[in-house]
Amino acid sequence: xxxxxxxxxxxxxxxxxxxxxxxxxxxxxxxxxxxxxxxxxxxxxxxxxxxxxxxxxxxxxxxxxxxxxxxxxxxxxxxxxxxxxxxxxxxxxxxxxxxxxxxxxxxxxxxxxxxxxxxxxxxxxxxxxxxxxxxxxxxxxxxxxxxxxxxxxxxxxxxxxxxxxxxxxxxxxxxxxxxxxxxxxxxxxxxxxxxxxxxxxxxxxxxxxxxxxxxxxxxxxxxxxxxxxxxxxxxxxxxxxxxxxxxxxxxxxxxxxxxxxxxxxxxxxxxxxxxxxxxxxxxxxxxxxxxxxxxxxxxxxxxxxxxxxxxxxxxxxxxxxxxxxxxxxxxxxxxxxxxxxxxxxxxxxxxxxxxxxxxxxxxxxxxxxxxxxxxxxxxxxxxxxxxxxxxxxxxxxxxxxxxxxxx
Amino acid sequence: xxxxxxxxxxxxxxxxxxxxxxxxxxxxxxxxxxxxxxxxxxxxxxxxxxxxxxxxxxxxxxxxxxxxxxxxxxxxxxxxxxxxxxxxxxxxxxxxxxxxxxxxxxxxxxxxxxxxxxxxxxxxxxxxxxxxxxxxxxxxxxxxxxxxxxxxxxxxxxxxxxxxxxxxxxxxxxxxxxxxxxxxxxxxxxxxxxxxxxxxxxxxxxxxxxxxxxxxxxxxxxxxxxxxxxxxxxxxxxxxxxxxxxxxxxxxxxxxxxxxxxxxxxxxxxxxxxxxxxxxxxxxxxxxxxxxxxxx
Numbered sequence: 001x002x003x004x005x006x007x008x009x010x011x012x013x014x015x016x017x018x019x020x021x022x023x024x025x026x027x028x029x030x031x032x033x034x035x036x037x038x039x040x041x042x043x044x045x046x047x048x049x050x051x052x053x054x055x056x057x058x059x060x061x062x063x064x065x066x067x068x069x070x071x072x073x074x075x076x077x078x079x080x081x082x083x084x085x086x087x088x089x090x091x092x093x094x095x096x097x098x099x100x101x102x103x104x105x106x107x108x109x110x111x112x113x114x115x116x117x118x119x120x121x122x123x124x125x126x127x128x129x130x131x132x133x134x135x136x137x138x139x140x141x142x143x144x145x146x147x148x149x150x151x152x153x154x155x156x157x158x159x160x161x162x163x164x165x166x167x168x169x170x171x172x173x174x175x176x177x178x179x180x181x182x183x184x185x186x187x188x189x190x191x192x193x194x195x196x197x198x199x200x201x202x203x204x205x206x207x208x209x210x211x212x213x214x215x216x217x218x219x220x221x222x223x224x225x226x227x228x229x230x231x232x233x234x235x236x237x238x239x240x241x242x243x244x245x246x247x248x249x250x251x252x253x254x255x256x257x258x259x260x261x262x263x264x265x266x267x268x269x270x271x272x273x274x275x276x277x278x279x280x281x282x283x284x285x286x287x288x289x290x291x292x293x294x295x296x297x298x299x300x301x302x303x304x305x306x307x308x309x310x311x312x313x314x315x316x317x318x319x320x321x322x323x324x325x326x327x328x329x330x331x332x333x334x335x336x337x338x339x340x341x342x343x344x345x346x347x348x349x350x351x352x353x354x355x356x357x358x359x360x361x362x363x364x365x366x367x368x369x370x371x372x373x374x375x376x377x378x379x380x381x382x383x384x385x386x387x388x389x390x391x392x393x394x395x396x397x398x399x400x401x402x403x404x405x406x407x
Numbered sequence: 408x409x410x411x412x413x414x415x416x417x418x419x420x421x422x423x424x425x426x427x428x429x430x431x432x433x434x435x436x437x438x439x440x441x442x443x444x445x446x447x448x449x450x451x452x453x454x455x456x457x458x459x460x461x462x463x464x465x466x467x468x469x470x471x472x473x474x475x476x477x478x479x480x481x482x483x484x485x486x487x488x489x490x491x492x493x494x495x496x497x498x499x500x501x502x503x504x505x506x507x508x509x510x511x512x513x514x515x516x517x518x519x520x521x522x523x524x525x526x527x528x529x530x531x532x533x534x535x536x537x538x539x540x541x542x543x544x545x546x547x548x549x550x551x552x553x554x555x556x557x558x559x560x561x562x563x564x565x566x567x568x569x570x571x572x573x574x575x576x577x578x579x580x581x582x583x584x585x586x587x588x589x590x591x592x593x594x595x596x597x598x599x600x601x602x603x604x605x606x607x608x609x610x611x612x613x614x615x616x617x618x619x620x621x622x623x624x625x626x627x628x629x630x631x632x633x634x635x636x637x638x639x640x641x642x643x644x645x646x647x648x649x650x651x652x653x654x655x656x657x658x659x660x661x662x663x664x665x666x667x668x669x670x671x672x673x674x675x676x677x678x679x680x681x682x683x684x685x686x687x688x689x690x691x692x693x694x695x696x697x698x699x700x701x702x703x
Binding site: 123124126127128130131140141142143144146147148150151152154155157158159 | 460461462463464466500503504507508510511521522523525555557559562566
């Protein structure tokens with residue numbers, strides 16, 4: 001339960017206590033006010049339930065939003081890595097393509113050179129044949145012919161070697177080209193695969209962003225709803241306060257009529273008023289204060305809220321005792337506080353015990369200081385929390401200022 | 408008879424005019440025969456002609472420096488059968504190749520010259536034999552700088568056979584002419600012996616021995632034959648000299664004119680003249696005998 005909820009509940013409880021006190025002694029003219037109070041209390045309870053539900057939904061939305069943001073961040077990081085990888089692959093593909101183009105150009109040039117060399121070789125063979133035929137006409141130049149034939153063989157061998165060299169170079173280049181093409185194909189396949197992964201990541205990120213947007217919209221809607229509810233509760237509290245003032249006015253008139261009137265005491269004197277109770281005050285149970293009174297910062301909603309009481313952590317199933325002498329004014333369930341017991345100590349002083357599991361006293365029963373009025377519920381962790389609120393003249397006071405509590 | 412009659416030149420005294428005709432004819436014949444003899448001698452038949460066309464080519468390796476190649480050429484030139492050895496660098500080989508195959512010049516405008524350098528070895532005409540060619544070729548093959556030796560192994564036997572045939576043909580014709588001279592000379596001598604038979608009988612009756620008379624006739628025929636042959640050979644040699652000077656291209660087939668003055672040539676000419684003298688004497692004797700026996 002949120003602190004805001006508790007604040008509202010505290011106000012409601014105060015109003016309810018006032019009502020419970022005033023109702024038995026009220027004149028028939030106050031019946032309308034009581035009815036109005038009951039009606040308002042019902043509406044207030046309903047609104048608080050709705051607020052609690054909305055707050056829970058909002059918390060859930062926030063958790064979802066955080067999770068979604070986390071996922072979006074992770075996806076963003078993955079996408080960045082993916083883009084970097086794609087960029088690297090792209091650069092590699094570009095480099096490979098450049099090499100490919102160069103190799104293709106080389107192959108084309110070598111093919112042209114090969115064709116030219118082969119043509120030259122064929123022409124040389126024709127010339128050699130023609131030359132030999134011409135040389136055959138001079139049968140006496142045998143040595144010269146022999147030498148020329150040898151030179152022609154050398155020439156043709158050199159040409160053939162040139163053709164073979166170009167052929168080999170072309171084959172090497174073609175092999176290199178084939179290797180490059182394979183490499184490019186592999187790299188392109190890798191790039192396509194990585195692109196698909198990237199697209200998948202992008203799609204997941206988009207989906208996550210849409211989900212995040214939905215959550216944000218939901219959160220906004222819930223916040224708006226919460227705000228509206230809080231405004232309604234504030235208005236309700238205002239109504240309850242008005243009722244309280246009316247009750248006080250009646251008390252004042254009654255005291256004046258009884259000649260026992262006295263000036264209203266200031267809220268600052270409330271702790272002393274509690275201390276002056278007959279039999280004194282004592283702690284309701286032994287435990288540690290885990291939620292303090294007054295303005296506190298709520299980290300969940302990042303808002304400052306007003307606590308009207310304190311929460312005391314104690315062992316599960318611990319007995320809860322009355323802090324002072326008085327009469328049980330109310331014992332029942334209140335949304336957000338579970339079973340609530342209100343003890344009226346007289347003089348406008350009340351003590352409120354929330355989150356009880358069972359009541360050990362009944363409404364209207366007189367209690368003394370230290371009387372066990374109820375028990376805390378059990379829990380798997382072995383710890384339970386008691387909500388304790390002290391009210392003096394319709395105003396909540398810090399219980400730690402009136403009762404020695406372990407903080 | 409106290410005073411003996413000289414029998415030298417008796418024919419000349421008895422039959423002057425026919426002998427003048429004979430002498431002129433023989434001189435002209437010996438001019439031609441001397442010309443032929445010296446030509447054959449200088450040319451060695453077809454040896455000089457063939458030797459001028461035959462060459463051993465030692466193809467060098469591609470990386471042989473010019474200086475080393477030229478040194479090798481000098482060493483090869485010092486071999487006994489070698490007349491000359493000349494180094495041709497790759498550039499010269501390329502040019503020679505392009506002269507033989509002019510159509511290839513534009514085909515290798517940008518390519519490098521693939522031709523190696525080579526040494527061209529010419530064999531002396533008188534050493535153009537299989538043994539000498541093999542000697543030079545095997546000497547070249549043992550040199551590491553030489554990649555290949557082109558010595559015409561395929562056609563050299565045919566070439567040498569042609570050389571031998573030409574040699575024997577030349578000398579055979581020459582010998583036939585010489586034999587012809589002998590036969591004609593014998594007939595002439597017989598004819599003269601028959602014609603002068605009365606005169607010779609008169610001398611015999613007067614106490615001149617027949618043998619002495621025959622001897623002197625033969626001796627005078629030998630002397631005149633020698634002189635005519637020498638004169639004819641000299642004239643033929645002179646004509647050959649002028650001929651070779653006039654037509655220098657014939658030097659390739661016959662030889663240089665200067666070779667005519669070599670002692671070897673002169674000795675052969677003298678030998679030839681002696682041979683002719685002997686033949687003349689023999690023709691005189693045989694002609695006398697044929698006249699006495701009444702044979703033709």
